[in-house]
Each structure stands twice: as structure tokens, then as C-alpha cells.
Amino acid sequence: MNRQQIPGPLGEHQVFRALNKLPIRYRGRKTGNTHACEGSDVFPDVRLLWTRCGIDVPANGAYLPDPPHEDAITCPACRKAEGLADTDSN
Numbered sequence: 001m002n003r004q005q006i007p008g009p010l011g012e013h014q015v016f017r018a019l020n021k022l023p024i025r026y027r028g029r030k031t032g033n034t035h036a037c038e039g040s041d042v043f044p045d046v047r048l049l050w051t052r053c054g055i056d057v058p059a060n061g062a063y064l065p066d067p068p069h070e071d072a073i074t075c076p077a078c079r080k081a082e083g084l085a086d087t088d089s090n
């Protein structure tokens, strides 16, 4: 695993990109792209999630992939933010 894994939640206002060691994903409703997400517990009972490309994830919109599968990120901007190769480059 060459990506940075941030276990979370670690506390208020700390940003995490995985829960239970699983990456957070969001599938866009308009484009169908799979985005990488990060989030923060801004209050003990308020968790905000957004995509790496800056989309606000709607409530209950994010999901965790079933292990061992990691849902492939198809959003080009999220792939770039995650340091992944462009899907078109191969």
C-alpha cells in the first residue's frame, strides 16, 4: 500500500481518509465517477465528508468498499490528488 493511510477519526478537526482502515469512497450521482473522500468530525456528532476534488458528499452518500476490494477511483481529479496514474495513460 503506497498511499498515505490516515486512520480516523482521531479527534475533532483532524482530517481522515479512511475509516476502519478502509478508504472512503463516494460515487457521483451525475457522472458516476468514484471519488476518494476525506472527512473530519467537526463536532462529536457532526461528521463532514468531501471528495478530494472538492465536492461536498451528501449525508449517507459515502461508503466503504468491501475488503479486500478497494473501489477504484475513476474521478481524474481525485486520482491526481491521491497520486495515482491517469486512467488514460495506459
Ligand SMILES: [Zn+2]
Pocket: 034, 035, 036, 051, 052, 053, 054, 075, 076, 077, 078
Ligand atoms: Zn473526485
